[in-house]
Amino acid sequence: MDYDRYDRVRAVQWQSDHLRLLDQRLLPREERWMDCRTAAEVTQAIRDLVVRGAPAIGIAAAWGVVLAAQQGEPLDAALVMLRAARPTAVNLMWALDRMKKRIAAGADAAMLAGEAQAIQDEDLAANRHMGELGAALIAPGSGVLTHCNTGSLATAGFGTALGVIRAGVASGRIGQVYAGETRPWQQGARLTMYELVRDGISARLIADSAAAHLMKSGAVQWVIVGADRIAANGDTANKIGTYQLAIAARHHGVKFMVVAPSSTVDMATPDGEAIEIELRDATELLSTGGQRTVVEGAEAWNPVFDVTPAELIDAIVTERGVIERPNAAVMQAVFGG
Numbered sequence: 001m002d003y004d005r006y007d008r009v010r011a012v013q014w015q016s017d018h019l020r021l022l023d024q025r026l027l028p029r030e031e032r033w034m035d036c037r038t039a040a041e042v043t044q045a046i047r048d049l050v051v052r053g054a055p056a057i058g059i060a061a062a063w064g065v066v067l068a069a070q071q072g073e074p075l076d077a078a079l080v081m082l083r084a085a086r087p088t089a090v091n092l093m094w095a096l097d098r099m100k101k102r103i104a105a106g107a108d109a110a111m112l113a114g115e116a117q118a119i120q121d122e123d124l125a126a127n128r129h130m131g132e133l134g135a136a137l138i139a140p141g142s143g144v145l146t147h148c149n150t151g152s153l154a155t156a157g158f159g160t161a162l163g164v165i166r167a168g169v170a171s172g173r174i175g176q177v178y179a180g181e182t183r184p185w186q187q188g189a190r191l192t193m194y195e196l197v198r199d200g201i202s203a204r205l206i207a208d209s210a211a212a213h214l215m216k217s218g219a220v221q222w223v224i225v226g227a228d229r230i231a232a233n234g235d236t237a238n239k240i241g242t243y244q245l246a247i248a249a250r251h252h253g254v255k256f257m258v259v260a261p262s263s264t265v266d267m268a269t270p271d272g273e274a275i276e277i278e279l280r281d282a283t284e285l286l287s288t289g290g291q292r293t294v295v296e297g298a299e300a301w302n303p304v305f306d307v308t309p310a311e312l313i314d315a316i317v318t319e320r321g322v323i324e325r326p327n328a329a330v331m332q333a334v335f336g337g
């Protein structure tokens, strides 16, 4: 397919002695770049959601290690600091473990840069491959609903679930795209719609609370989402709201697809119960665009991920292939050892 036509954003850019990040807090209002010159700045950028999305977090962290090496900082401390930036997306830990192995083997800053570049390049290749695999599951002319942002902004490029949508639109398998706004941070409204409009892909935004009604109308045949961590039994952590989409999808006979590179699979975590769910500051719920919208004195609970049990997932698509009706045995067969 014509990748240049459909994938034009690169949110994480290495610039030989610093990392340029497209500040996702400001999109789509403003395209402002932030330059990170230390591992501590990269850690802060991950924590503050300047860069977000499981694969992009891992890639940024790998470059954070390169910055530490270039500046002669203690690498063990940099690894610990970056690892603690966010808890749920395992791509962060996976990328840092790869960097750690290279450090243990005596790699210098240039070699570490080679490893970070490999992590970034492999992610783009995986996404393009998953796009083809996922799109092939969809009947021509289908409607799909996606959640959060899983596109070029969240990855090295092309995207995971959004990659399948790009490939599906290009091949005519997807006729209509719906994107949930993804309260409270609005990754769907602000970021997914930004990417789709830039690509010229016609898409309709829905309120998160419209999803079950949409499914009942018969307008969508698939829900397609990304993942932050897939446990050894196929249970999948993703953006808050994913679980209720999976329940509604099963109720309405809508298929549910998870698209993620193998770097998101965590065979050391037995099931969803063992996945740490990030709790973020209540202000993300109590304010919108920096403006307090809820009465002073109100409290809020703000978990930003949830876990969809494997039995609600029809297909997990990774670059290693498609797993239909995931369970511990098939996950072990594909990812064990």
Ligand code: MRU
Pocket: 052, 053, 054, 055, 089, 147, 148, 149, 150, 151, 154, 155, 159, 160, 161, 187, 225, 226, 227, 228, 238, 239, 240, 304
């Ligand atoms: O809090 P975020 O924006 O980092 O959460 C992102 C998601 O939940 C995505 O769906 C997931 O990381 C997959 S991105 C390819």
